[in-house]
Amino acid sequence: MAPIAPKEPYKLLNTQASINAKKIRFELNQIELPIGISETFGMIIHPGAALAVPITNDEKVIILRQYRFAVSRRILEFPAGTLEDGESPLESMKRELAEEAGYQANRWDHLGQMLPCPGYSDEVIHLYLARDLIKLEEKPKGDDDEDLEVLSMTIEEFENCLASRNELLDGKSITAWYQARRLLKA
Amino acid sequence: MAPIAPKEPYKLLNTQASINAKKIRFELNQIELPIGISETFGMIIHPGAALAVPITNDEKVIILRQYRFAVSRRILEFPAGTLEDGESPLESMKRELAEEAGYQANRWDHLGQMLPCPGYSDEVIHLYLARDLIKLEEKPKGDDDEDLEVLSMTIEEFENCLASRNELLDGKSITAWYQARRLLKA
Numbered sequence: 001m002a003p004i005a006p007k008e009p010y011k012l013l014n015t016q017a018s019i020n021a022k023k024i025r026f027e028l029n030q031i032e033l034p035i036g037i038s039e040t041f042g043m044i045i046h047p048g049a050a051l052a053v054p055i056t057n058d059e060k061v062i063i064l065r066q067y068r069f070a071v072s073r074r075i076l077e078f079p080a081g082t083l084e085d086g087e088s089p090l091e092s093m094k095r096e097l098a099e100e101a102g103y104q105a106n107r108w109d110h111l112g113q114m115l116p117c118p119g120y121s122d123e124v125i126h127l128y129l130a131r132d133l134i135k136l137e138e139k140p141k142g143d144d145d146e147d148l149e150v151l152s153m154t155i156e157e158f159e160n161c162l163a164s165r166n167e168l169l170d171g172k173s174i175t176a177w178y179q180a181r182r183l184l185k186a
Numbered sequence: 187m188a189p190i191a192p193k194e195p196y197k198l199l200n201t202q203a204s205i206n207a208k209k210i211r212f213e214l215n216q217i218e219l220p221i222g223i224s225e226t227f228g229m230i231i232h233p234g235a236a237l238a239v240p241i242t243n244d245e246k247v248i249i250l251r252q253y254r255f256a257v258s259r260r261i262l263e264f265p266a267g268t269l270e271d272g273e274s275p276l277e278s279m280k281r282e283l284a285e286e287a288g289y290q291a292n293r294w295d296h297l298g299q300m301l302p303c304p305g306y307s308d309e310v311i312h313l314y315l316a317r318d319l320i321k322l323e324e325k326p327k328g329d330d331d332e333d334l335e336v337l338s339m340t341i342e343e344f345e346n347c348l349a350s351r352n353e354l355l356d357g358k359s360i361t362a363w364y365q366a367r368r369l370l371k372a
Contacts, residue, residue: 004259004352004353004354005259005260006259007258007259008258008259008260010255018205019204019205019214019228020228021214021226021227022226022227022228024228024306026205026212026228026230028207031255033255033331033333034333035333037331040207041207041208042205042207042208042212043255044212044306067220068301068304068305069217069219069227069229070229070230070303070304070305070306071308072193072194072195073191074194075301075304112355113355114355114356114360115254115261115354115357116303117256117303117307117309117358118254118256118257118259118261118263119256120210121256121307122256122257122258123303124257144223145219145221147220162364162365163368165298166189166190167298168299168300168301168310169298169299169365170304171300171301171302171357171358171360171361172303172357174300174357174361174364175355175357175360178348178360178364179348179349179355
């Protein structure tokens with residue numbers, strides 16, 4: 001296969017409205033698509049994010065049960081976070097792994113990049129597998145609004161949980177897990 | 187495992203700004219989280235969507251190479267679409283499978299529900315596996331702004347393509363594929 005296809009930019013004709021919300025921005029833009037059609041679309045401008053699948057030396061999956069206001073539920077998600085200004089995806093991920101899960105990892109593998117919602121967001125999430133974990137004695141302070149619990153499961157328990165239909169599956173977490181499994185089996 | 191955890195609504199204090207954009211709406215809301223903290227967050231209100239993994243009788247994966255303005259690229263995605271008013275997820279999916287890929291399916295399995303970006307969108311995507319496919323002689327007319335190509339690959343070609351790191355992975359498609367594989371192997 002060829003490397004990742006190059007960008008094919010659309011032509012921005014005008015921005016009709018916009019709202020800034022913390023790290024993201026929503027814009028209503030009139031654009032001209034590569035096929036020549038002009039239309040008005042809404043989209044999120046996002047700084048990007050990073051996610052890690054943390055696996056302990058005794059093969060436990062570390063995952064969060066986290067409250068997400070947008071869906072009004074507690075869902076299963078791997079530790080992840082939005083990139084801060086000037087931060088590389090891996091630096092960001094090391095910070096989030098400590099703040100959210102309370103771990104430091106000494107072995108990092110890159111699992112590629114994923115798009116959570118290419119229909120209306122430019123967000124790209126950098127995926128990692130984090131191994132050789134060390135549990136921190138104290139979690140560094142993260143965001144005040146985080147409402148989460150750190151869980152540990154065997155790989156089998158985790159896969160049964162995904163198969164059960166009792167979870168609303170988080171796209172970024174399942175995509176990362178799909179990629180991680182290949183390295184874990186190798 | 188228990189069934190899908192019930193919703194835990196946040197308290198909406200006030201909507202500070204909003205923008206309507208076709209089928210989606212962006213709101214900047216001051217809310218009170220279940221942990222008692224009040225904050226202002228941006229979020230997408232979305233009607234929901236459906237996606238299908240179409241597999242032909244000779245075990246080919248049908249997938250689209252589709253232009254997505256939000257990421258300015260052509261990405262690999264399974265046929266999917268936003269629910270229209272009054273349409274069930276399965277009805278919507280049958281329409282999209284015909285319009286986007288040019289197929290009708292006689293065997294449908296539900297693969298659960300996924301959340302593409304629970305951090306800032308309430309969108310839920312209903313996932314299906316579509317089998318016993320019949321190629322339509324003519325594709326019904328879909329959206330004017332669609333810019334896509336229909337591809338057919340063996341399962342091995344598709345998995346190699348995902349492993350290659352030459353694709354920006356679409357979260358909803360990989361999540362559906364992860365769930366579909368279990369049924370395809372059974």
